[in-house]
Amino acid sequence: MADFVGAVDQGTTSTRFMIFDHGGNEVARHQLEHEQILPQAGWVEHNPVEIWERTVSVVRTAMQKAKLQASDLAALGVTNQRETAVVWDRRSGRPYYNAIVWQDTRTDRIASALDRDGRGDVIRRKAGLPPATYFSGGKIQWILDNVDGVREAAERGDAIFGNTDSWLLWNMTGGVEGGNHVTDVTNASRTMLMNLETLDWDDELLGFFGIPRRMLPEIRPSSDPNTYGVARWPGTLGGEVPLTGDLGDQQAATVGQVCFNVGEAKNTYGTGNFMLLNTGTELVRSEHGLLTTVCYKFGDQAPVYALEGSIAVTGSAVQWLRDQLHVINDAAQSETLAAQVPDSGGVYFVPAFSGLFAPYWRSDARGAIVGLSRFNTSAHLARATLESICYQTRDVVEAMAQDSGVTLDVLKVDGGITVNNLCMQIQADVLGVAVSRPVVAETTALGAAYAAGLAVGFWKSTDELRDNWNESQRWQPEWSAGQREEGYGRWKKAVERTLDWVDVD
Numbered sequence: 172m173a174d175f176v177g178a179v180d181q182g183t184t185s186t187r188f189m190i191f192d193h194g195g196n197e198v199a200r201h202q203l204e205h206e207q208i209l210p211q212a213g214w215v216e217h218n219p220v221e222i223w224e225r226t227v228s229v230v231r232t233a234m235q236k237a238k239l240q241a242s243d244l245a246a247l248g249v250t251n252q253r254e255t256a257v258v259w260d261r262r263s264g265r266p267y268y269n270a271i272v273w274q275d276t277r278t279d280r281i282a283s284a285l286d287r288d289g290r291g292d293v294i295r296r297k298a299g300l301p302p303a304t305y306f307s308g309g310k311i312q313w314i315l316d317n318v319d320g321v322r323e324a325a326e327r328g329d330a331i332f333g334n335t336d337s338w339l340l341w342n343m344t345g346g347v348e349g350g351n352h353v354t355d356v357t358n359a360s361r362t363m364l365m366n367l368e369t370l371d372w373d374d375e376l377l378g379f380f381g382i383p384r385r386m387l388p389e390i391r392p393s394s395d396p397n398t399y400g401v402a403r404w405p406g407t408l409g410g411e412v413p414l415t416g417d418l419g420d421q422q423a424a425t426v427g428q429v430c431f432n433v434g435e436a437k438n439t440y441g442t443g444n445f446m447l448l449n450t451g452t453e454l455v456r457s458e459h460g461l462l463t464t465v466c467y468k469f470g471d472q473a474p475v476y477a478l479e480g481s482i483a484v485t486g487s488a489v490q491w492l493r494d495q496l497h498v499i500n501d502a503a504q505s506e507t508l509a510a511q512v513p514d515s516g517g518v519y520f521v522p523a524f525s526g527l528f529a530p531y532w533r534s535d536a537r538g539a540i541v542g543l544s545r546f547n548t549s550a551h552l553a554r555a556t557l558e559s560i561c562y563q564t565r566d567v568v569e570a571m572a573q574d575s576g577v578t579l580d581v582l583k584v585d586g587g588i589t590v591n592n593l594c595m596q597i598q599a600d601v602l603g604v605a606v607s608r609p610v611v612a613e614t615t616a617l618g619a620a621y622a623a624g625l626a627v628g629f630w631k632s633t634d635e636l637r638d639n640w641n642e643s644q645r646w647q648p649e650w651s652a653g654q655r656e657e658g659y660g661r662w663k664k665a666v667e668r669t670l671d672w673v674d675v676d
């Protein structure tokens with residue numbers, strides 16, 4: 172009897188494998204970081220081969236820790252950093268170039284050119300996305316235009332593209348020996364190449380980037396018994412396990428937070444922050460700087476859509492304090508240092524390292540620390556960093572309320588930063604809304620496991636999953652309304668200072 176479901180979570184900074192039981196409880200996990208390759212300002216790359224090796228290794232180790240075999244797993248799911256583009260050779264299995272990561276801004280000219288003629292509006296209408304460096308389409312174009320021989324290989328059908336989900340699924344299902352070249356609707360909706368209504372690649376959009384259709388994976392549901400094939404890794408799993416779930420990480424977290432009803436939302440605090448609001452089978456088009464994206468599609472049921480507010484830099488600003496400025500030794504110290512002062516001493520930090528994403532979408536913005544006086548210390552900077560995470564979230568919450576008319580009674584949160592109590596308290600204060608964290612904060616892996624398990628009947632329905640959700644902690648707002656509005660007003664002024672910094676025309 173298979174009592175467990177496994178999920179690979181291929182993230183921006185690390186890859187983890189987690190095993191869950193029927194109650195959604197964690198049974199085992201293993202996690203390994205991979206190198207962040209930063210060749211020049213604005214460029215961010217990963218080595219896809221390293222990512223695949225890490226994946227094999229975390230699966231093997233977690234299975235050993237839990238003393239499980241392939242036959243103990245009912246199904247496997249995959250979830251991944253979205254938009255990060257890999258182009259590889261289907262004959263040799265070798266990537267033509269490093270993966271170009273979602274944070275990478277080298278395609279800023281490609282993106283801004285789309286908005287100078289009518290193409291940008293076609294992308295908004297068909298793909299639900301504002302043209303931006305963030306999405307995969309421009310990154311594929313960059314590889315086709317800049318890496319020798321790739322365009323010819325793509326036209327021959329040898330060079331193929333995928334976000335990291337496709338790269339892993341292809342390798343897991345046999346690689347050069349007949350690996351399946353597939354993705355799911357949520358990942359495909361992050362490329363600027365998929366039509367949100369037909370859920371198929373769109374020839375007009377492909378034409379905007381000069382991308383041959385043959386490069387692209389087959390688009391499948393996020394959860395389906397016959398979807399992705401079987402994982403066969405002799406020596407890793409020791410047998411075959413059906414691969415039945417695939418979701419982008421933020422959509423997976425939405426499933427892990429059981430946001431299955433219209434109007435339910437979650438906010439995940441990791442490298443960046445990503446808030447998704449379930450809008451049901453209705454495609455809601457944003458007028459306030461949010462994305463329209465596929466939330467999930469379970470088997471042959473209708474697709475469920477979401478409005479999304481994507482923030483590029485939140486946890487990575489904490490890493491920046493640690494790795495670049497050396498004002499903290501580890502991420503947890505951001506809390507103890509910030510707690511030494513009662514407020515940020517007038518300092519505002521807008522970490523627009525990759526331009527600004529939602530709701531601004533300004534690739535010409537760059538980071539700024541403003542309001543400094545001689546009085547300020549590193550503790551104020553640490554506090555301003557935590558506040559920046561919360562103010563960026565407020566920007567997105569405001570946009571969501573305007574687009575959807577939904578006002579939150581409580582914000583469901585998850586992700587690595589949510590262990591920071593001070594940050595979560597500031598979040599409740601900045602929003603004036605309670606903040607709630609579930610027991611299983613690893614909702615990304617959990618959501619991928621849910622998608623995989625639903626497909627094979629390990630879980631019978633989404634109601635069963637809802638019963639697995641339990642709150643572990645809640646933070647209530649303490650600031651006065653005046654304090655809240657004054658702080659937010661200053662934040663908006665700080666954001667203005669970052670705009671129009673880089674010349675992208």
Ligand SMILES: Nc1ncnc2c1ncn2[C@@H]1O[C@H](COP(=O)(O)OP(=O)(O)OP(=O)(O)O)[C@@H](O)[C@H]1O
Nearest residue numbers: 182183184185441442486487489502503586587591
């Ligand atoms: N105590 C803490 N206070 C503030 N930030 C923290 C704390 N602990 C971790 N972080 C931040 O959380 C982030 C890691 O969270 P998490 O593991 O959820 O990230 P992730 O986005 O899933 O990673 P990936 O992008 O690889 O998927 C890091 O950016 C780190 O700086």
Ligand SMILES: [Mg+2]
Nearest residue numbers: 182420441615
């Ligand atoms: Mg993650």
